[in-house]
Amino acid sequence: MMSSGSGISKNTGRSLPTQDVSFKVTNFASAQKQINNFQDATVGANRSNIGGFGFGARAFSGRRSFALAAIPKWAEGEWSDEIKARKFMVGGNWKSNGDFDFANKFPQDVLGKANFDTELLDVTAAPTYIHLATVQQKLKGKKVEVCAQDVSEFGAGAYTGNITAEQLADMGVKWTLTGHSERRTLFGETDEITAIKTKAAIEQGLDVLLCIGEVKEERESGVTDDVNARQLKAVADVLSEEQWGNIVIAYEPVWAIGTGLVATPEQAQETQYNIRCWLAKNISPKVAAATRILYGGSANAENAPELIGQKDIDGFLVGGASLKPDYLDIIKAVNDEKKKQM
Numbered sequence: 003m004m005s006s007g008s009g010i011s012k013n014t015g016r017s018l019p020t021q022d023v024s025f026k027v028t029n030f031a032s033a034q035k036q037i038n039n040f041q042d043a044t045v046g047a048n049r050s051n052i053g054g055f056g057f058g059a060r061a062f063s064g065r066r067s068f069a070l071a072a073i074p075k076w077a078e079g080e081w082s083d084e085i086k087a088r089k090f091m092v093g094g095n096w097k098s099n100g101d102f103d104f105a106n107k108f109p110q111d112v113l114g115k116a117n118f119d120t121e122l123l124d125v126t127a128a129p130t131y132i133h134l135a136t137v138q139q140k141l142k143g144k145k146v147e148v149c150a151q152d153v154s155e156f157g158a159g160a161y162t163g164n165i166t167a168e169q170l171a172d173m174g175v176k177w178t179l180t181g182h183s184e185r186r187t188l189f190g191e192t193d194e195i196t197a198i199k200t201k202a203a204i205e206q207g208l209d210v211l212l213c214i215g216e217v218k219e220e221r222e223s224g225v226t227d228d229v230n231a232r233q234l235k236a237v238a239d240v241l242s243e244e245q246w247g248n249i250v251i252a253y254e255p256v257w258a259i260g261t262g263l264v265a266t267p268e269q270a271q272e273t274q275y276n277i278r279c280w281l282a283k284n285i286s287p288k289v290a291a292a293t294r295i296l297y298g299g300s301a302n303a304e305n306a307p308e309l310i311g312q313k314d315i316d317g318f319l320v321g322g323a324s325l326k327p328d329y330l331d332i333i334k335a336v337n338d339e340k341k342k343q344m
């Protein structure tokens with residue numbers, strides 16, 4: 003017997019409207035997998051038949067037991083085990099900081115000492131363009147990779163001051179940021195420009211840390227998810243589904259960047275979960291399951307361990323703390339959490 007006509011989201015506690023869910027008779031194991039892998043699936047079956055959550059399968063091994071899973075229609079399909087397979091990531095953004103001496107010493111003194119499993123974690127550092135080659139050289143043979151902070155929306159030609167995706171690729175740079183809030187708010191980069199830059203980078207073989215996020219007034223007026231959706235849609239409009247494989251999303255509430263005001267784990271989790279739902283609905287469940295979503299905004303060695311314990315936080319984009327030895331503690335926290343999950 004079904005206990006209710008709607009599914010209750012374990013993440014948000016909100017009800018899913020009946021018309022948005024389909025009820026499926028399934029065996030206990032797959033219902034449980036759906037619950038584990040996708041938080042908006044819930045079991046509405048007579049629990050005495052399945053022996054409760056979690057342990058029922060073992061309790062009833064050898065017997066056929068059924069569950070009724072309420073799955074949002076748009077999320078049907080393969081969320082699969084990719085959640086476990088998502089590699090974590092820590093990206094450092096130096097912004098316009100650091101001189102030649104720092105660019106020479108920090109990679110050796112700090113980044114080169116980062117101790118993490120490259121199977122589980124990507125770690126990058128993004129110096130200014132003028133220090134990119136130096137840092138890259140110093141990191142040769144180390145686990146940390148360099149990342150550009152931005153990329154031109156144009157190709158080669160008369161675009162004074164711009165660095166093209168082709169030039170970055172030619173230097174062996176594998177990563178770039180796009181859409182950082184400082185590019186958007188201080189330099190007037192629109193969602194569309196960010197999207198073109200993102201596509202230009204991917205087409206030259208780079209992986210992109212695509213930054214999105216709301217300003218304080220947007221959070222306060224309750225439109226955070228709409229802002230993220232708008233920023234993502236501009237990118238979705240120019241990318242193929244396959245190209246999402248080269249994207250890591252960095253959710254960075256603008257009010258938390260450089261302010262010391264970190265989002266609570268609940269705020270970050272809820273927003274990042276909603277980003278994943280947007281991907282499922284608008285790109286595909288497969289892309290939603292596979293895409294890494296980092297949190298950025300005053301992340302540091304103290305708050306990283308709790309934040310990284312959230313289901314939809316796959317790492318961090320770090321500004322200020324990436325210029326200090328603390329960066330190693332953040333990397334350690336993320337590496338430890340990923341190891342725990344495996």
Ligand code: PEP
Pocket residue numbers: 095097254258259260261262298299300301319320321322323
């Ligand atoms: C950033 O620059 O992307 C950032 C998150 O900065 P901070 O960690 O200093 O808030």
